[in-house]
Amino acid sequence: MVKHKVQKRPGITSAKWGDLTAHLFLIALSLIVAFPFIWMVTSALKTRDEIWMFPPKLLPQVPQWQNFMEAWHGAPFGQYVFNSVFTAGCIVAIQIINSSMMAYVxxxxxxxxxxxxxxxxxxxxxxxxxxxxxxxxxxxxNLNWLDTYRGLIISNATSVFGIFLMRQAFLQVHRETVEAALLDGAGHWTILWRIFMPISKTTVVTFGLISFVTNYNNYLWPMLITKSENMRLVTQGLRQYFIGGGAYGLNWPQIMAASTFTIAPLLIVFFLAQNWFMKGIGDTGIKG
Structure with missing residues (x-):
């Protein structure tokens, strides 16, 4: 008599259930984190009455795209965004050079x-x-650098966090690699920029992204050393637009629109550098 083996159908294992639960939790957490930004964008497309409507609705009945144009022309936001991007970019470049040289030493x-x-x-x-x-x-x-680009940039030219982060990255470089370069006649400057910087590029990008966001969002110190309107950063300009004309936040659709396009450079920079940023967060050693 021939016995037939009963084949068990593959089911969902406990490990798969665990992965599914983790993914659902991360998706829910991501939606919670992203919800303020989604609300800001949708509020920029609403009328003032829709913003104060109760119960509130996420989407507007008719998108008010003109709110963005009214906000853009309501203040020199082009100059504000340029000032923030320019100063933050220069600060990041100088901080990377300074931190790398100090970490090498x-x-x-x-x-x-x-x-x-x-x-x-x-x-x-x-x-x-x-x-x-x-x-x-x-x-x-004393240097006559108040209310100037030089004052904004040079006063933030050094980052202790950058020195620490780059030092930790440089400690992971194998000593044999450095000794081989020294035997080939390479100097310290060549070793730094031809060996250490390429190997630590994920850390460099990670630090650059963190520094750019920090300096782009800087508010108190730039407010103290700048006075003229053409030197304001985007954080100062957004606050001035908020209180402009004694409105103090009454024109919420325009304020939400202004907030949306002022953080656009940060989103663009993050999307461009997100792969390097994630590698820098997860990198625990030097490969190859």
Missing amino acids: LTQLKFRGRNLLFALIMGTYMLPVAATYVPSYVILG
């Missing part, structure tokens, strides 16, 4: 007091930023 050059120097640098990271405003303001005033 702290990791590759042996000298007395190297660890003490690093400890002092990290100690300044615990200093409240507001405590540096008065001496920095006096220095910029």
Whole structure:
């Protein structure tokens, strides 16, 4: 008598259920995080009455695209966005150069007091930023750099966080690679830019993205050292538009429209650098 084996149908294992649950949780969490931005964009397309409607509705009945044009022409937002993008871009470039050179010194050059120097640098990271405003303001005033691009850029030219991050990345580079370059006659400058920087490019992009967002959104310090309207950053310009004419937030559709196109550069930069950013977050070692 021939016995037939009963084949079990493949079902959903506990591991698959776990992956499905994790994905659903991440999707829900992403929607929660993105909801304020979605609400801001849809509110920019509403009328004032629709914004104050109760119960509130997510989508407008008729999109009011003219709100964006009214907001754009209601203040010199083109100049504001340019100032923020230009100063943040220059600051990021200078900070990457400074941080890379300092990290190379702290990791590759042996000298007395190297660890003490690093400890002092990290100690300044615990200093409240507001405590540096008065001496920095006096220095910029003596240099006649108040209300100038030079003042905005040079006063933010150094990043302790960048030095720490680049140092951690440079510590992962194999010593044999550096010794081989030295035997081939390469100097420190060549080793830094031809070996360390390409190997640490994910860290560089990650730091650049974080620094760009931070400086683009900077508000208090630029407000203290700039006075003229053509030197305002986008954060200052958005606040001035909010309180302009004594409205204090009454024109919410235009305010939401202005908020939408002021954060557009940040979204563009993130989408361009997101792959490198994710690699930088997940990178735990040097490959190859």
